[in-house]
Amino acid sequence: xxxxxxxxxxxxxxxxxxxxxxxxxxxxxxxxxxxxxxxxxxxxxxxxxxxxxxxxxxxxxxxxxxxxxxxxxxxxxxxxxxxxxxxxxxxxxxxxxxxxxxxxxxxxxxxxxxxxxxxxxxxxxxxxxxxxxxxxxxxxxxxxxxxxxxxxxxxxxxxxxxxxxxxxxxxxxxxxxxxxxxxxxxxxxxxxxxxxxxxxxxxxxxxxxxxxxxxxxxxxxxxxxxxxxxxxxxxxxxxxxxxxxxxxxxxxxxxxxxxxxxxxxxxxxxxxxxxxxxxxxxx
Amino acid sequence: xxxxxxxxxxxxxxxxxxxxxxxxxxxxxxxxxxxxxxxxxxxxxxxxxxxxxxxxxxxxxxxxxxxxxxxxxxxxxxxxxxxxxxxxxxxxxxxxxxxxxxxxxxxxxxxxxxxxxxxxxxxxxxxxxxxxxxxxxxxxxxxxxxxxxxxxxxxxxxxxxxxxxxxxxxxxxxxxxxxxxxxxxxxxxxxxxxxxxxxxxxxxxxxxxxxxxxxxxxxxxxxxxxxxxxxxxxxxxxxxxxxxxxxxxxxx
Numbered sequence: 001x002x003x004x005x006x007x008x009x010x011x012x013x014x015x016x017x018x019x020x021x022x023x024x025x026x027x028x029x030x031x032x033x034x035x036x037x038x039x040x041x042x043x044x045x046x047x048x049x050x051x052x053x054x055x056x057x058x059x060x061x062x063x064x065x066x067x068x069x070x071x072x073x074x075x076x077x078x079x080x081x082x083x084x085x086x087x088x089x090x091x092x093x094x095x096x097x098x099x100x101x102x103x104x105x106x107x108x109x110x111x112x113x114x115x116x117x118x119x120x121x122x123x124x125x126x127x128x129x130x131x132x133x134x135x136x137x138x139x140x141x142x143x144x145x146x147x148x149x150x151x152x153x154x155x156x157x158x159x160x161x162x163x164x165x166x167x168x169x170x171x172x173x174x175x176x177x178x179x180x181x182x183x184x185x186x187x188x189x190x191x192x193x194x195x196x197x198x199x200x201x202x203x204x205x206x207x208x209x210x211x212x213x214x215x216x217x218x219x220x221x222x223x224x225x226x227x228x229x230x231x232x233x234x235x236x237x238x239x240x241x242x243x244x245x246x247x248x249x250x251x252x253x254x255x256x257x258x259x260x261x262x263x264x265x266x267x268x269x270x271x272x273x274x275x276x277x278x279x280x281x282x283x
Numbered sequence: 284x285x286x287x288x289x290x291x292x293x294x295x296x297x298x299x300x301x302x303x304x305x306x307x308x309x310x311x312x313x314x315x316x317x318x319x320x321x322x323x324x325x326x327x328x329x330x331x332x333x334x335x336x337x338x339x340x341x342x343x344x345x346x347x348x349x350x351x352x353x354x355x356x357x358x359x360x361x362x363x364x365x366x367x368x369x370x371x372x373x374x375x376x377x378x379x380x381x382x383x384x385x386x387x388x389x390x391x392x393x394x395x396x397x398x399x400x401x402x403x404x405x406x407x408x409x410x411x412x413x414x415x416x417x418x419x420x421x422x423x424x425x426x427x428x429x430x431x432x433x434x435x436x437x438x439x440x441x442x443x444x445x446x447x448x449x450x451x452x453x454x455x456x457x458x459x460x461x462x463x464x465x466x467x468x469x470x471x472x473x474x475x476x477x478x479x480x481x482x483x484x485x486x487x488x489x490x491x492x493x494x495x496x497x498x499x500x501x502x503x504x505x506x507x508x509x510x511x512x513x514x515x516x517x518x519x520x521x522x523x524x525x526x527x528x529x530x531x532x533x534x535x
Binding site: 171177282 | 370
């Protein structure tokens with residue numbers, strides 16, 4: 001009889017435990033749903049064709065859009081990707097191919113620390129390095145700051161992807177007399193393309209919403225700007241400026257801009273998922 | 284014996300301080316199948332990985348002694364050149380997953396950036412796939428990826444890939460150990476046919492397989508080459524007691 005009640009007690013514990021697991025899992029999804037709800041509720045009214053195709057208007061005038069910020073964010077993403085994607089992929093390959101040794105250890109440590117550096121600090125550093133010598137905030141300096149933030153993500157995802165590629169594939173290529181660098185470029189990289197591009201897309205999604213490092217680097221601008229040596233607008237900076245302003249219509253614009261930014265970031269995440277599945281290589 | 288295609292002289296191989304091949308001397312006859320057999324850990328895989336200089340890719344792996352491919356010292360030649368002349372097929376089939384069947388066969392040319400006219404390439408693909416007895420099975424979907432092929436077909440594709448480089452020697456490292464009996468039989472049959480074009484060195488821990496397909500057999504034990512000779516002779520009148528015991532199933 002004692003055994004019987006013991007088992008019943010265990011089953012009850014089991015049910016309670018499972019209940020908590022489900023409860024907490026559901027709870028973790030709630031913040032995102034709430035965020036989406038508020039952004040859609042407040043932002044959707046600001047969204048119309050004019051909003052995404054025209055430039056901002058002075059205070060008091062109705063209408064106006066954030067085209068300059070959309071273009072600015074795209075330019076910043078392009079600059080930061082040009083800087084960080086090649087460096088990140090090569091560093092990732094290096095770390096994956098060299099598991100031991102002092103240099104890989106040092107590089108790996110640097111990547112980990114870099115990932116933990118607050119974004120505002122990166123902004124200040126780039127301000128000192130790039131903005132001061134050039135004597136002006138610019139899209140270039142903003143792109144450099146964001147590129148530095150992308151680096152650790154790309155390096156780690158590349159490293160992890162390439163480590164998962166079976167050694168037999170490398171040997172297949174080397175045994176055909178293919179030099180090492182060609183093996184890497186033509187066999188290993190194509191086999192890891194899904195993981196590497198997923199990492200790049202996720203890193204872009206991460207920096208698309210960064211504000212702090214842009215405050216002193218890209219600085220923001222109310223005009224359309226194609227010159228990468230001039231200050232440039234970006235979506236998170238516009239949100240920051242509008243949301244902290246006292247004008248009612250600007251706050252609405254901030255919600256609208258948030259909506260655009262969230263759609264952009266969610267879209268990138270979705271794209272990353274699709275790429276990961278579509279380009280997956282079966283070994 | 285006619286002039287050997289490969290001569291191994293006073294050869295030692297190490298992993299760090301661990302000596303895994305001890306004073307191996309061996310002459311591999313041309314256009315014959317030579318089997319290297321022995322229990323696990325006897326150094327047979329290390330030996331063939333030394334022949335195409337794959338051994339040195341492992342961290343801390345070193346060698347001493349000489350290996351000559353037709354009088355050319357392979358340890359004085361660039362490993363890239365050596366590997367183009369000595370092809371290899373591995374334990375597990377490893378076709379390139381990102382490439383079509385066609386591209387897999389000519390991977391040795393494509394990856395090395397060797398430029399060849401298209402009709403010449405097509406000839407190489409057909410010839411190699413025919414030699415690997417795979418042509419009839421794949422000729423209608425040459426430009427599809429090879430991932431839908433069975434394990435045996437994939438292994439024959441890897442064999443075709445090695446043959447396409449027109450090597451002097453093909454090394455097979457237990458090529459059937461991951462395959463079912465039917466695929467194994469087809470690969471074995473293939474090997475006996477291929478010796479017309481190329482010298483075969485096959486590592487196996489399956490003595491019956493060595494007996495079925497090889498002309499010559501080398502028996503290795505604990506890093507040493509114990510005995511080498513015509514397969515028939517070794518399996519009927521082995522010279523060394525250890526060979527006799529191994530063939531009799533006393534160990535290994």
